[in-house]
Amino acid sequence: MGVFEFMVGRKKPTPGEMAKERLKVVLVHDRLKVNPEVLEMIRAEVLSVISRRLEVDEQQMQVLLTRENGADKLQTDVPIRRQKVKFDWDPPTYTPSSNVVRGRIHVEDDDEQ
Amino acid sequence: MDSRVITITSGKGGVGKTTTTANLGTALAMQGKKVAVVDSDIGLRNLDAVLGLENRIVYDLVDVVEGQCRLRQALIKDKRMPDLYLLPAAQTRDKNAVNSVQMEQLCQQLRQEFDFVVIDSPAGIEQGFRNAIVGADEIIIVANPEMASVRDADRIIGLVEAAGKPEPRLILNRLRPEMVKRGDMMDVADVLEVLGIDLLGIIPEDEIIIVATNKGEPAVYDKRSRAGRAYLNAVQRLLGEEVPLTEVEEAPTLLERLRRLMGFGPALPEKRVRSQSS
Numbered sequence: 549m550g551v552f553e554f555m556v557g558r559k560k561p562t563p564g565e566m567a568k569e570r571l572k573v574v575l576v577h578d579r580l581k582v583n584p585e586v587l588e589m590i591r592a593e594v595l596s597v598i599s600r601r602l603e604v605d606e607q608q609m610q611v612l613l614t615r616e617n618g619a620d621k622l623q624t625d626v627p628i629r630r631q632k633v634k635f636d637w638d639p640p641t642y643t644p645s646s647n648v649v650r651g652r653i654h655v656e657d658d659d660e661q
Numbered sequence: 662m663d664s665r666v667i668t669i670t671s672g673k674g675g676v677g678k679t680t681t682t683a684n685l686g687t688a689l690a691m692q693g694k695k696v697a698v699v700d701s702d703i704g705l706r707n708l709d710a711v712l713g714l715e716n717r718i719v720y721d722l723v724d725v726v727e728g729q730c731r732l733r734q735a736l737i738k739d740k741r742m743p744d745l746y747l748l749p750a751a752q753t754r755d756k757n758a759v760n761s762v763q764m765e766q767l768c769q770q771l772r773q774e775f776d777f778v779v780i781d782s783p784a785g786i787e788q789g790f791r792n793a794i795v796g797a798d799e800i801i802i803v804a805n806p807e808m809a810s811v812r813d814a815d816r817i818i819g820l821v822e823a824a825g826k827p828e829p830r831l832i833l834n835r836l837r838p839e840m841v842k843r844g845d846m847m848d849v850a851d852v853l854e855v856l857g858i859d860l861l862g863i864i865p866e867d868e869i870i871i872v873a874t875n876k877g878e879p880a881v882y883d884k885r886s887r888a889g890r891a892y893l894n895a896v897q898r899l900l901g902e903e904v905p906l907t908e909v910e911e912a913p914t915l916l917e918r919l920r921r922l923m924g925f926g927p928a929l930p931e932k933r934v935r936s937q938s939s
Contacts, residue, residue: 562844567808568851574808575815575855615855 569614576613576620587611594624603629664772667779667899668797670821672813674784676805677834680870680879682781683711684889685801687879688896690745694776697736699767700750701793702783703758709749713740713877723751726763732770741882746775756789768796786820794821800829801861806836806847815856830861832895837866849906862895863906864888 561569576582591611598604605627614623669682679702686698700708703723709715720735725748732748739745748771751758771778782793794800800821804814814831821829833852840846849863867888873880880889881896897904 564841564844564847564851567847568855571808571811571847571855574812578812578816579819617854 572615573612576615580613580620582613587613590622591624594626598626602626605629664776664778665799666768666772666797667777667799667801668782668794669779669801669803670782670790670793670817671784671803671810672786672790672817673804673810676803676810677832677864677870678784678803679707679711679781680874681801681803681832681834681864681892682708682779683879684881684892685896685899686745686777686779687712687739687742688881688893689777689779689899690739690742691881691893692896692900693744695744695774696742696777696779697746697748697771697775699748699771699778699780701764701780701789703750703754703756703789704752705783706750706752708781709737709747710877711874711879712747714747714749715877718749721749721751722767723754723758726759726767732767732774741878756783756787759792760788761792761795764792765796786816790817790820791824794824794826797826800826801832802829802858803832803834804852804856805834806841806849806852811847811852811855818856818858828858830859831856832862832864833860834864835866836863860906861898862891864891864895 591609594611595604595606595609608625608627610623610625612623614621667685669678669685671678679700682698682700686696690696698708698712699722700706701722702708706721709718714737717737720730722735724730725732725735736746736748739747768778768780780793780797783789802814802817802821804810818829831853833849836849837846841848849860853860865887867880867886869880869883869886869888873883873889879892880886881892883889884893894904894907
C-alpha cells in the first residue's frame with residue numbers, strides 16, 4: 549500500500565494504515581534529521597528540473613521521505629498535465645541514453661474522468 | 662558458564678516492560694532454569710509488586726553496588742518458584758545512584774549464580790537505560806502497536822546498535838486482534854516492517870494481566886489465559902525452540918466460534934479446544 553494512493557485520494561486509509569504510513573515518514577525524519585524546510589527546498593529543486601521538460605501539476609506534486617523494506621528513501625509523486633506534455637528535445641544535447649527514466653512517472657489521464 | 666543476560670526495554674513508559682520481565686522470568690524458572698530478575702528502575706520500584714514480593718525487601722540493588730550488603734542478602738526468593746530470585750530496585754534513591762561500571766560488575770556477579778539474568782529497564786533513554794543494557798548479551802524491546810511506542814522503539818534500536826549490542830528482538834504487547842481485523846490498529850507485519858527487527862512474541866491485550874498484577878502472580882501461571890500462553894510461547898522461542906505464531910489467531914470472534922462449532926470454517930487449534938471445553 550503506497551503512500552500516494554492515500555494522498556491522491558483513491559482509497560480511504562484505515563486508522564491502522566494511517567498509523568503505519570505516518571510512522572514510516574516520521575521515523576526517516578527522526579533518523580536523517582531532515583526538517584520540513586530542507587524537504588521543501590528539495591521539492592522546489594526537483595520541480596524546477598522536471599518543469600524544464602514537462603508541464604507539472606505543481607499543487608499536486610509530493611515529495612516525502614519514507615521507509616520501505618528496511619531502506620530509507622525519498623519518494624516523489626509528480627502528476628503531469630497530460631494535454632500539455634511536450635517532448636521538445638534539445639537536438640544538440642540529446643543522446644539516446646539521456647532520456648532514461650528511473651522509477652515511474654505518473655501521468656494523469658484526463659480522458660477517463 | 663553460559664548464562665544469558667537479557668534486558669527488557671522500550672523507550673516509552675507503560676508498554677509492559679515490568680509485566681514482560683516478570684512473566685518471562687517466571688516462565689524461564691518454570692522451564693527449570695535458575696533465574697534472577699533485576700529491577701533497574703531505581704526510584705520507581707515495581708517488579709517486586711508484580712511478583713508479589715513487595716513486603717520481603719530488606720536490601721536492594723543500590724545496597725549491593727555500594728557494598729552495604731552481599732548480593733545473596735539482597736536476592737529475594739520467589740514465593741512459588743524455588744529457582745527464581747528478585748533483585749529489587751532502591752525506592753528512595755535516584756537514577757544516578759549507580760553507574761555503568763557498577764552495573765556491568767553486578768551482571769558479572771549474577772552470571773556466576775544464574776542461567777538467566779532478566780533486567781527490567783526504566784523508561785527513557787538516559788543513564789538508567791544505559792545502565793540496564795551495559796551488561797546485557799541480548800536486548801528485548803517491548804512495544805505496543807501504536808505510533809508513540811513504535812517510534813520510541815525505533816529510537817531504542819538505534820541506541821542499542823550504537824552501544825555495540827546485537828540486534829534486539831521484539832515483543833509486541835497489547836495487540837487487539839479484533840481492532841486489527843477492523844483496520845483500526847496496526848498489524849504485526851506493519852510494525853515489523855517499520856522496525857525491521859525479529860519478532861520474539863505477540864502478547865494479546867488481556868484483562869488477566871491486571872488481575873495477575875493485583876494478585877501478585879504473573880499471568881504465566883494461568884496456562885489458559887491468552888496472555889499467559891503467549892508469554893510461554895515467547896520463552897520457548899527464547900530457548901531456541903521453533904514455536905509458530907498462533908497467539909493472534911487464538912482470539913476468534915463470536916461469529917467465527919459459532920461457525921466453527923457448527924463445522925464450517927477452519928478447525929480450531931488444539932489448545933483452543935481444550936480451553937473451551939474446560
